[in-house]
Amino acid sequence: MLYLIGLGLGDAKDITVKGLEILRACSRVYLEAYTSILTVGKEALEEYYGRELILADRETVEQEADEILRGADQTDVAFLVVGDPFGATTHSDLMLRAVKAGIQYRVIHNASIMNAVGCCGLQLYNFGEAVSIVFWTESWKPESFYDKIKRNRQSGMHTLCLLDIKVKEQTLENLMKGRKVYEPPRYMSVCQAAEQLLEIVRHKREQNEDLAISEDTVCVGLSRVGSEDQKIKAGTLRQLALVELGKPLHSLIITGHLHPMELDMLRLFAVDEQSLAALKAVDSSTFTS
Amino acid sequence: MLYLIGLGLGDAKDITVKGLEILRACSRVYLEAYTSILTVGKEALEEYYGRELILADRETVEQEADEILRGADQTDVAFLVVGDPFGATTHSDLMLRAVKAGIQYRVIHNASIMNAVGCCGLQLYNFGEAVSIVFWTESWKPESFYDKIKRNRQSGMHTLCLLDIKVKEQTLENLMKGRKVYEPPRYMSVCQAAEQLLEIVRHKREQNEDLAISEDTVCVGLSRVGSEDQKIKAGTLRQLALVELGKPLHSLIITGHLHPMELDMLRLFAVDEQSLAALKAVDSSTFTS
Known part of the structure; x- marks a missing residue:
C-alpha cells in the first residue's frame, strides 16, 4: 500500500x-x-x-x-x-x-494553505481561482496572473496568491557545466509579491487599461499559517508592500467583495488604525462589481 | 484561551x-x-x-x-x-x-471538504467559487447556484457543490406550537443534487436559454471523503443522478476545463467503461469556453 x-x-x-x-x-x-x-x-x-x-x-x-x-x-x-x-x-x-x-x-x-487561509476571516467559498506569482527576473516579468485576479474581482471573488518557491535552483553556469551545485532556497515574501503587483498596476495605468486592482485594494498578507508564530496583516496593496511578515512561507490574498463579517474579521489584522478605519471606505469606493 | x-x-x-x-x-x-x-x-x-x-x-x-x-x-x-x-x-x-x-x-x-476534494484528481487551484445546493420543496426551488456554476464554467473552472444538510429541523406545526420536536436529519445525496440540476437544465432548455451545463457534463460525486469507505464516481450528470454513493456526507463537483492529468485521474473513478471512454469526447464536445 x-x-x-x-x-x-x-x-x-x-x-x-x-x-x-x-x-x-x-x-x-x-x-x-x-x-x-x-x-x-x-x-x-x-x-x-x-x-x-x-x-x-x-x-x-x-x-x-x-x-x-x-x-x-x-x-x-x-x-x-x-x-x-x-x-x-x-x-x-x-x-x-x-x-x-x-x-x-x-x-x-x-x-493545506488552500483551506487554512480561512483563518483570516475571508470565507473559503468566496474565493475564485487561485494563482501563482513567480519571481520576476530582469528579462522575464510575466503578468498572466493579473488577468485571473481581474476575473475573480469582477465576480466579487477573493484570490489566493501562492508565492514562488525556488529550491534547488542552479545558476546557468552550473547548469551548463552539469554541476549539481544549487543556489540557496528563495521564498517570495508578501512585500515582493505586492511590489510586483504594484508594478503591474503602474504599467496598466500607463497603457490606460481599466484597472482591476489599485494601490488601495484591500489585501491580506499571511505568513507561516498554522504555526504558533503565524502573522496576518490586512491593509491596502501599498501597505502590504511595506509590511514585514518574517520567515517564509508567505501567502497573499487580493480581496473581492467583502461581506460585513469578513470586514469585521479583517479589522482584527489591520496594518494600522488608519487602514482599519479605511478598510470599509476603501472597499466600497474601489470595488466596482 | x-x-x-x-x-x-x-x-x-x-x-x-x-x-x-x-x-x-x-x-x-x-x-x-x-x-x-x-x-x-x-x-x-x-x-x-x-x-x-x-x-x-x-x-x-x-x-x-x-x-x-x-x-x-x-x-x-x-x-x-x-x-x-x-x-x-x-x-x-x-x-x-x-x-x-x-x-x-x-x-x-x-x-476540510474544501481541500480534501482534491483527492479526485481535480486541481484545487482550478476551482472557482463553491456553491451550496439546497433541498427543494414543492413551493421553493431556488436556482441561484446555477448562475455561479455557469460563471465558473465560462472561465473553465470546476465548481464544488456543498449539498444541503437538514439537522434539527422542525415541522411547521411543531414550530408554530413551540414544540422542540425535531425531524430526523436529512443529508442531500449526489443523486438528489444531480436530479435538481437536471431539472434546471430542462427548465432552461424550455426557455431557450444558453446552457452552461447539460445532461452530458462531466461531474464527480464523492461520499465520506477522508474515511476508509469513501467513494468517488466520475461520469455525466445523467449518470450521477443514478449512482449510489451510500451514507452521507456527499459532495458533487461540476467540472470545467479538464487538463490531461485531471482526465487521467477521473478515469480511475469512472462510473462505467463507456463513460470512461466518453469522458474525453464529452469534455471536448460540450465544453465551450
Whole structure:
C-alpha cells in the first residue's frame, strides 16, 4: 500500500494521529521536500516520528517514482507531503503510477494553505481561482496572473496568491557545466509579491487599461499559517508592500467583495488604525462589481 | 484561551496530534454538531479523546456563545469542528466574540471538504467559487447556484457543490406550537443534487436559454471523503443522478476545463467503461469556453 500522508502546516505535531500511526508502521518513509516547508526541519520530524525520512525532491519524485513505489504491493510505503497531498501541488502523477503498477493507495488528508487561509476571516467559498506569482527576473516579468485576479474581482471573488518557491535552483553556469551545485532556497515574501503587483498596476495605468486592482485594494498578507508564530496583516496593496511578515512561507490574498463579517474579521489584522478605519471606505469606493 | 480545533473528515483519529493534546488539557470541550458529521458518533469521539464532549448545536453556538466562552480568559476551552474551523462553515462569529471579550484564541487546522476534494484528481487551484445546493420543496426551488456554476464554467473552472444538510429541523406545526420536536436529519445525496440540476437544465432548455451545463457534463460525486469507505464516481450528470454513493456526507463537483492529468485521474473513478471512454469526447464536445 502507498500512503500519501499530509503533514499539515506547522510542525511535527500537526500530523494526524492516523497519519502518525500509519507512517510508524511503514517500511519506508519518504518526505516530499520541494513544494513547501514546515517550520521545523527534517531532523525534528525524524525525531518526533521515530523514523528515518528519505528526502524526495523534485528529481526523485519525477525520475525515481519506481524506486518510491518499489515493493509497495507487498509492503507499506509512506509518502509525506507538507500540507495536504492534494493541496497546492498535487501528487496525481505518483498516484497514477501506483495504480498502473497494481499498487493500492490511500490518502491521509490534512490542512493545506488552500483551506487554512480561512483563518483570516475571508470565507473559503468566496474565493475564485487561485494563482501563482513567480519571481520576476530582469528579462522575464510575466503578468498572466493579473488577468485571473481581474476575473475573480469582477465576480466579487477573493484570490489566493501562492508565492514562488525556488529550491534547488542552479545558476546557468552550473547548469551548463552539469554541476549539481544549487543556489540557496528563495521564498517570495508578501512585500515582493505586492511590489510586483504594484508594478503591474503602474504599467496598466500607463497603457490606460481599466484597472482591476489599485494601490488601495484591500489585501491580506499571511505568513507561516498554522504555526504558533503565524502573522496576518490586512491593509491596502501599498501597505502590504511595506509590511514585514518574517520567515517564509508567505501567502497573499487580493480581496473581492467583502461581506460585513469578513470586514469585521479583517479589522482584527489591520496594518494600522488608519487602514482599519479605511478598510470599509476603501472597499466600497474601489470595488466596482 | 479558546482553541478552535479541526477534527478532519473521517473518524476519531483524524484529529492532529497537537489538537488531541490540547483538547485533553482543556477544562471544557465543545463539539460543534450542526454543519457536518464524522463517520463516527459523539460516543466514539468521547471514548477515544478520553473527554466528555458538550454538544453545541446551532442554537447553542449562536445563543449561548457567552456560556462557551465563560472563563476562557482564565482557563482553556476547546471548540471542536468537523473538518477545519474555517472550512465550509466558519466560526468567525465565535472568534470575534472571544476577541471582544479579551479572550485569546488559537486555531488548530485540519483537512476540510474544501481541500480534501482534491483527492479526485481535480486541481484545487482550478476551482472557482463553491456553491451550496439546497433541498427543494414543492413551493421553493431556488436556482441561484446555477448562475455561479455557469460563471465558473465560462472561465473553465470546476465548481464544488456543498449539498444541503437538514439537522434539527422542525415541522411547521411543531414550530408554530413551540414544540422542540425535531425531524430526523436529512443529508442531500449526489443523486438528489444531480436530479435538481437536471431539472434546471430542462427548465432552461424550455426557455431557450444558453446552457452552461447539460445532461452530458462531466461531474464527480464523492461520499465520506477522508474515511476508509469513501467513494468517488466520475461520469455525466445523467449518470450521477443514478449512482449510489451510500451514507452521507456527499459532495458533487461540476467540472470545467479538464487538463490531461485531471482526465487521467477521473478515469480511475469512472462510473462505467463507456463513460470512461466518453469522458474525453464529452469534455471536448460540450465544453465551450
